[in-house]
Amino acid sequence: MIDIKLLRESPEQFYDASKARGFDGKYLDEFFKLDKDWRDNLKVINELKHAKNIQSSLISELIKKHDSPESAKNQVREINSKIDSLEESQKLIEKERERIARMIPNLLHESVPVCMGDENSVVVRSWGTAGVCVDDVNYFKEATADSGQFQIIPKRPASHVDLIQELNLADLERASKTAGSRFYYLKNRLVKLELALVNYAVDFLSERGFSIVEPPFMLTYRAMEGATDMETFKDTLYKIEGEDLYLVSTSEHPIASMFLDETMEENDLPVRMAGVSPCFRREAGAHGKDTKGIFRVHQFTKIEQFVFCKPEDSWDFLEELLKNAEDIYRSLNIPYRVVNICSGDLGNLAAKKYDIEAWFPSQGKFREVVSASNDTDYQARSLNVKYRTKEGNRFVHTLNSTAIATTRTLVAIMENFQTRDESGFAVPEALIPYTGFDFISK
């Protein structure tokens, strides 16, 4: 959530940020109207309570002096009925103000490109030598701002959908029978390769100072609401029937909410954590997109980087998280580009976001595999996570970034390391110590 005090003090920057994100400022107008009502109401309530407290101590004195307190009692009863009705309407105002305040997006970092639509996001750099089919060369050049290295390949490799069925690496039909579309039974060496990716990412991040966390895979509404933007995302979450529990859609959320309502010590910051968890996503609204295979699924495993830090350090940490993720993809030898996501395509929490998009030669496209965001104090405020300084308690800054989302990375490997004859694919060298084999074929 945004800083309400800051919003009252300098509303202009919030109007600017909203405009850049493609919202009109109506909900801000609405907020200010409700906030004024709330404050006016509060003033009256506090005055009444003050009068009540005076009468109350008067009663206590009268009783001590053996005088009759009846008239004072009646006065308190009268005041109480006024307070009751005012507080009732105050509650309604507060609830609505809260609902609107939670919709107000974070301010933007100055380096975020201001525009609508993901095609306008700025390509920061590209890496690796991509295998590009003749038909895709123009797209590739454009998508890398003409700076991408590539090698012409005679035709697009087999799609991962065909390959996993051909090589007996997954059973999609039976998963759709037992669980529905967008589920999968992974099989055989693909399971080992997935476990290798998990272990590789865990080791990689351990060596870079992250502690490893396997969080709860479900969260209460309170924790989930603090960690994410429920207004936008509640339709994408699975709810456990009859319980106040939601399946996590990323370990970002259980890790962010780990310190809910806590005050951390300044010396304990920064905290770097690597979360390992399954991610459950309803993918509502994604009908027709990537319907086949394991590219977009309801359940996958992800290793996530998360940082709690002091406000003055968070922009450096965004670069650190991006570098870690890039280094992982470089070590796997998967070509990619880095994109600075433009204002119209940012989530409400993020002040700035980089995506890493891997090259998928059989789709002839760059597709998102990593998303690294600085949420500044926005998430920490909703979760009430502070740290102690000599000048008082301040909200921490939080950042998150994918390290490896297994299914998409598996697809990237299958497509980029495929043999010309489509009979199999190589295991990236960095993973061989984890798999114990260097090739997957029939």
Add this chain to the structure above:
RNA sequence: GCUGGGAUAGCCUAGCCUGGUAGGGCGCAGGUCUGGAAAACCUGUUCUCUUAGUAGAUCGGGAGUUCAAAUCUCCCUCCCAGCGCCA
């Protein structure tokens, strides 16, 4: 799941039986003192409000009784111990 004991400010703790301004300690910050420090003493330590007060709120959460609830009643959550069940 059952029985019992708990939850008070960053931490520890008193108050609860018997309703009437939440007290103390530690830690931290500032001050007095000092050449400097320690000790001692003093002040402060959570949240809200643009009339910043002789203001309001706050004792795990919610509801109730009452003029008044940390305190009494009911419901819920979590923690601890014992018992039960269990991969």
